[in-house]
Amino acid sequence: MLYCDHYHVPQTLDEAFDLIQINHDRHKVLAGATDLLPWAREGRAGDVNFEAVIDITKIADLSKWELHGSRVSLGANVTMSQLLNNPFLRKHIPIMAKSAIWFADDQIREQATLAGNLINASPAADSTPPMLAMNAEIILDRKLNGKFMQRKMSLDEFVTGPGKTKLEEGELLTRVICDSMPEYGSAFEKVGHRRSLVISTVCLAALIRLTEDGTKFKDVRLALGGTGPVPVRLHESEACLINQTVETELINKSANLAIKHVNSRTRQDYRREVVFNFVKRGIMEAIKDFNKACTEIKNDIQPGIDHG
Amino acid sequence: MISNQGLTMASFEIQMTVNGREVRQPVSPHLRLLDFLREELHWTGSKEGCGAGECGSCSVFVDGVLMKSCLMPVAKAQHTEIETIEGLEEQGKLSVLQQAFQKMGASQCGYCIPGMMMAATAALKTNPHADREEIKERLGGNICRCTGYQKIFDATELARDVMNDKLPTKTLEEETEQESYIGSSSFRLDTSGKVTGALKYAGDMVMPQMLHMQVLRSPFPHAEILEIDTSDAEAMSGVEAVVTCIDVPGIDGFGVFKDDQPVLARDKVRYVGEAVAAVAAEDLITAKDALKRIKVQYKQLPVLTKPEEAIKTGAAIVHDDVPDNIVMHIPIRKGNVEKAMIESDYVIEESYYTQPVEHAYLEPEAGLAYLDSDGTLVIQSPSQNITHHRHKLAKILDMPVNKVRMIMSAVGGGFGGKEDMHYQGILALAVLKCRRPVRYVFTREESIIASAKRHPFSINYQLGLNRDGLIQASRIHMLSDAGAYNCSTEGVMRKAAILGAGPYAIENLMVDAIGVYTNNTPNGAMRTFGAMQSQFATECHLDLCAETLKMDPVELRRINFLRQGDETHTRQKLESVSMLEVFDSALDISQWESGISNSRGATRSDLGLSGNRPPCTLGARQFQHETVSAGQSA
Amino acid sequence: MNAPLRKYSRHKRGRGVAAAWYGIARTATIDRAGAWAELDDGGTAKIITGVTEIGEGILTVLAQIAADELGIRPQDVTIGDNDTARSPEAAHAGATRQTYMIGNAVALACREARKRLVKELAHEWEIAEDDINCSNRMVSTVDKSRCITMSEAVDICKNKGVVPVGSGSFTANHTGLDPEDGSGSPWQAYVYGAQVAEVEVDTETGEVQVLGVWASHDVGRAVNPQGVEGQIEGGVVMAVGQTLMEDYKQADGYPSTMNLAKYILPTSLDVPQVTSAIVEDPDPLSPLGVKGIGEPSMIPTAPAIINAIYDAVGVRIHSLPATPEKVLAALRDKQKSADSEEMQAQSF
Numbered sequence A: 001m002l003y004c005d006h007y008h009v010p011q012t013l014d015e016a017f018d019l020i021q022i023n024h025d026r027h028k029v030l031a032g033a034t035d036l037l038p039w040a041r042e043g044r045a046g047d048v049n050f051e052a053v054i055d056i057t058k059i060a061d062l063s064k065w066e067l068h069g070s071r072v073s074l075g076a077n078v079t080m081s082q083l084l085n086n087p088f089l090r091k092h093i094p095i096m097a098k099s100a101i102w103f104a105d106d107q108i109r110e111q112a113t114l115a116g117n118l119i120n121a122s123p124a125a126d127s128t129p130p131m132l133a134m135n136a137e138i139i140l141d142r143k144l145n146g147k148f149m150q151r152k153m154s155l156d157e158f159v160t161g162p163g164k165t166k167l168e169e170g171e172l173l174t175r176v177i178c179d180s181m182p183e184y185g186s187a188f189e190k191v192g193h194r195r196s197l198v199i200s201t202v203c204l205a206a207l208i209r210l211t212e213d214g215t216k217f218k219d220v221r222l223a224l225g226g227t228g229p230v231p232v233r234l235h236e237s238e239a240c241l242i243n244q245t246v247e248t249e250l251i252n253k254s255a256n257l258a259i260k261h262v263n264s265r266t267r268q269d270y271r272r273e274v275v276f277n278f279v280k281r282g283i284m285e286a287i288k289d290f291n292k293a294c295t296e297i298k299n300d301i302q303p304g305i306d307h308g
Numbered sequence B: 001m002i003s004n005q006g007l008t009m010a011s012f013e014i015q016m017t018v019n020g021r022e023v024r025q026p027v028s029p030h031l032r033l034l035d036f037l038r039e040e041l042h043w044t045g046s047k048e049g050c051g052a053g054e055c056g057s058c059s060v061f062v063d064g065v066l067m068k069s070c071l072m073p074v075a076k077a078q079h080t081e082i083e084t085i086e087g088l089e090e091q092g093k094l095s096v097l098q099q100a101f102q103k104m105g106a107s108q109c110g111y112c113i114p115g116m117m118m119a120a121t122a123a124l125k126t127n128p129h130a131d132r133e134e135i136k137e138r139l140g141g142n143i144c145r146c147t148g149y150q151k152i153f154d155a156t157e158l159a160r161d162v163m164n165d166k167l168p169t170k171t172l173e174e175e176t177e178q179e180s181y182i183g184s185s186s187f188r189l190d191t192s193g194k195v196t197g198a199l200k201y202a203g204d205m206v207m208p209q210m211l212h213m214q215v216l217r218s219p220f221p222h223a224e225i226l227e228i229d230t231s232d233a234e235a236m237s238g239v240e241a242v243v244t245c246i247d248v249p250g251i252d253g254f255g256v257f258k259d260d261q262p263v264l265a266r267d268k269v270r271y272v273g274e275a276v277a278a279v280a281a282e283d284l285i286t287a288k289d290a291l292k293r294i295k296v297q298y299k300q301l302p303v304l305t306k307p308e309e310a311i312k313t314g315a316a317i318v319h320d321d322v323p324d325n326i327v328m329h330i331p332i333r334k335g336n337v338e339k340a341m342i343e344s345d346y347v348i349e350e351s352y353y354t355q356p357v358e359h360a361y362l363e364p365e366a367g368l369a370y371l372d373s374d375g376t377l378v379i380q381s382p383s384q385n386i387t388h389h390r391h392k393l394a395k396i397l398d399m400p401v402n403k404v405r406m407i408m409s410a411v412g413g414g415f416g417g418k419e420d421m422h423y424q425g426i427l428a429l430a431v432l433k434c435r436r437p438v439r440y441v442f443t444r445e446e447s448i449i450a451s452a453k454r455h456p457f458s459i460n461y462q463l464g465l466n467r468d469g470l471i472q473a474s475r476i477h478m479l480s481d482a483g484a485y486n487c488s489t490e491g492v493m494r495k496a497a498i499l500g501a502g503p504y505a506i507e508n509l510m511v512d513a514i515g516v517y518t519n520n521t522p523n524g525a526m527r528t529f530g531a532m533q534s535q536f537a538t539e540c541h542l543d544l545c546a547e548t549l550k551m552d553p554v555e556l557r558r559i560n561f562l563r564q565g566d567e568t569h570t571r572q573k574l575e576s577v578s579m580l581e582v583f584d585s586a587l588d589i590s591q592w593e594s595g596i597s598n599s600r601g602a603t604r605s606d607l608g609l610s611g612n613r614p615p616c617t618l619g620a621r622q623f624q625h626e627t628v629s630a631g632q633s634a
Numbered sequence C: 001m002n003a004p005l006r007k008y009s010r011h012k013r014g015r016g017v018a019a020a021w022y023g024i025a026r027t028a029t030i031d032r033a034g035a036w037a038e039l040d041d042g043g044t045a046k047i048i049t050g051v052t053e054i055g056e057g058i059l060t061v062l063a064q065i066a067a068d069e070l071g072i073r074p075q076d077v078t079i080g081d082n083d084t085a086r087s088p089e090a091a092h093a094g095a096t097r098q099t100y101m102i103g104n105a106v107a108l109a110c111r112e113a114r115k116r117l118v119k120e121l122a123h124e125w126e127i128a129e130d131d132i133n134c135s136n137r138m139v140s141t142v143d144k145s146r147c148i149t150m151s152e153a154v155d156i157c158k159n160k161g162v163v164p165v166g167s168g169s170f171t172a173n174h175t176g177l178d179p180e181d182g183s184g185s186p187w188q189a190y191v192y193g194a195q196v197a198e199v200e201v202d203t204e205t206g207e208v209q210v211l212g213v214w215a216s217h218d219v220g221r222a223v224n225p226q227g228v229e230g231q232i233e234g235g236v237v238m239a240v241g242q243t244l245m246e247d248y249k250q251a252d253g254y255p256s257t258m259n260l261a262k263y264i265l266p267t268s269l270d271v272p273q274v275t276s277a278i279v280e281d282p283d284p285l286s287p288l289g290v291k292g293i294g295e296p297s298m299i300p301t302a303p304a305i306i307n308a309i310y311d312a313v314g315v316r317i318h319s320l321p322a323t324p325e326k327v328l329a330a331l332r333d334k335q336k337s338a339d340s341e342e343m344q345a346q347s348f
């Protein structure tokens, strides 16, 4: 069980930071709670007691999203369900919907947040590979002696190991910023032991843009999860395709280059084979998705207003 | 992170609407919405199946949105409107969906149903025209262990059609007046309490002056207990009693076939999760805290985890009175196997393995025990065997049998797993010591590690056949892990042995089923009691043989089936045998295409016929009609 | 529902079949169950027995049996159960024994209660007991010249100072096994089952989806067909879990799958469509002819699935569960041996 003496629900970032400061090392920041509560149970962390739990989900600023040029800025409280259902988000970062549908179930998606999934830094986190593929950066805020300070780093840099990130004491992950990619074809591949409420054994995010005549790769983004201590971007596999003609041989080569990223503690043979198949399949599916979507859509939704 | 000791918790005022009623009261901040609803407000319709978001038995509406209340700190529900299963009825009348669940027989044990009903309600609310595949997706967070889901899907579809006026309301009604009720699908008598959440399971029950029990469990698979010091725990305020094996007044020991398991570990522990001591206290937190203050000194012993090793001479011994670790060996012998194998045209051999399996009944074990005014000890628990448990307990407590009263509370699934009396004895000791009602509710984790599993089997199979496919001889050797205690091992070995060679006429037979003690979680009764393990091997092996013989596997079975007047493997003459009829019926309803080789999937013409569901593509509901979301720049 | 075949070649389909048998009630030992019955005011009835309903629907089955025997409706029957201080022994919920053992005990108890009632009425009407019928909540003479409600009949009986009660005890005479050769008659009644499974294997991930199961089971006389189907569907799905995903794991005696995130159960998206066929071969040795279904429903499923996987992709899985890893590894091995055969063939 998760025990606490006080449960705080700050309404603004400022309030949150004050609470963090007052309770400095005796607090726990909580958003969706969908990972924290199961963690505080027998066989995992067991009973855990904090003096203060600081629930940041009511901080309005953190629930918003905006388009800044070619980048989308997502507040830390954006939920999996919003990624799945919100038309604006589905237009700009369609791959997140494809990954979110695999995330837990309808109910948990209502509570679970994108930021929470990233911070947990599970090697199998479903949101990390697509975010890596979209060149995500994260914003870390803190308040020290009345002064706001901010750090910004790539997601790649942020996640350092299983359950480990560069988040420091007193810092809050406030925003996730990634490329807006409406003109890409995308695919999300995942395998686990069942088809709902399931943890990935391997998952892959693929984003593809072809040249106008459809014969060459203009851009390719690939990232992998579940295969090692941290999800990884497949730079070599991408590089071998970009500006090249779309052909099976080359896609196989790209898939082959991904295999070496498998360094999980278990089931390595299995993962290698699946990684090869997923990269191949992910690319093909993303191309299909790209081709299917050949008419431009106009979407009138204004950023930051519609919250699903 | 701070330890729990000396915990003080500030409460705060919560305000919400629950099933239409205003609620405003102080709560402790550590409560989850589920705890608040169940323990504080006594809306016990919502259940706790796992406490970790994995089962959905706690699903409720929070401001109209379906959520898992075990994952929600109560503070998150501040100023919300909550609706639970108890809020679904309209003016005392079952909702259409509740009626449909009743009509289709969609609830069995009923423990998942409150959550399932909420999820199904949400599904039709979100999309009143949801098709079966979408319904499945929307129920994807709710586990049911009993029904196989099919009747739940059927019921949801029925409700949808009635709500959309595609079917008349009377479709939901029962056909009442009938000539004969045997052979009719009458409504389940217990169904309305299950679809409304009114039915109380043991964990839902409370009594005045009730204490809460928690159990200290072994952290080691095999260890000697040098000392148990309970004094600190006993000294805590709020602790009424600490019990250990020394509190057993009678002859300690329970089991289904042999009483080899003490109520609380005596002298040594034999598996991780074995009960060692228990605390009864005024509240759950105090009881948990007290457990941390019980000091047990262990001396670890060599651990046995593989049956193959446990039967070797010189292996560690799990129970002193069974030095070879063999719990039970059931042999079956018929004819002359040696000779028949030599004379067979083919002798085909293969090995098979089946794994240990958790029953995963959705209701974790729970019990409420108290003394009646006349001194009778009463235990209400989801016991699958109240008669047997009463006898065992009377012996353990040294009480007359009629002074021990076992009442089976509603069982939220059993599947054999609730045949073992693995906590009722502890409750009894606590009640006798404090003379107050005591309740004990397992967590899911506790339920999994403490209770018995399905026996894993390693099976070596040899079948002698003639060219025409007639079985000449069968030799089956089964080695099974009993785990730390006998539980039902003896019976499981017997059933595995008797039925293992399958419903076939076999003249020459040699079957051995051997169950062995190890320091693994005990294995016990589970649906089929060994018969699915042994017959798994048989039925896989027959297909292998058919391939070797280049025969149709259907034909191979047919010519060997037991027929009326045949003798079974235990030489019992059978009066009536429906095997052929049943087999042909299965082929018939599946429109099975017969054929020789049995790896012909690519060429069969009977695939994809009616009776299949479509393959699951997750997100079908989201992406199938998706309009264009990306595009080449125009 | 007709499911279209997938076009992608990575998905392969196949079918498998398996048969099974099972014995009803306690094994190789005598089994017994008791029940009390009372025809009660208002034409209702009380059945008291130590039955333990664990979700299978046994209470409903007993009410149907009582209704049939007494000539009333299931909803008129109140069942007092599951209390060792208040009800006669009916022993445990297991061994697929409750419908068979307790069902027959209830039938016997009801017959006795009904006989008490009928005796008083026969006396009142001055006719033979055999000339009285109880059905549809009415008690009548065979020629229908007299016809009263069950409620009235109970009144008449009670006014004569007789409470129409009865008791029943049912025995299954099983014998133990010989310790040397295992010979014996462990059960009186046997049931048989057979299932066909259709699977789709994803050859790129090793995932297996069971799309359809056709299950045919002899259950003896079926008391509640919908309940029987429920047992079949539940049994099949429990077996699908064991066949494909469930695995209780321990390392050196320490369990590592102690919650439902680690111990994987089938969800609504993992289960096949199940088509059931009930075959009724009544048991000749007991009053009702009923047998049972709870356990045997899950026996043929696992081998039917495993045989179907072989049919689809040509690999035999010998150890459960058939996880994606295992299936993919088997496919890889098969590919390797095919390659090496080819190489050998080329080198000659």
Ligand code: FES
Pocket (backbone or CB within 6 Å): B047, B048, B049, B050, B051, B052, B053, B054, B055, B056, B057, B058, B059, B068, B069, B070, B071
């Ligand atoms: S999901 Fe809440 S109790 Fe299982």
Ligand code: FES
Pocket (backbone or CB within 6 Å): B106, B107, B108, B109, B110, B111, B112, B113, B143, B144, B145, B146, B147, B362, B412, B413, C055
């Ligand atoms: S009826 Fe669903 S778990 Fe028992």
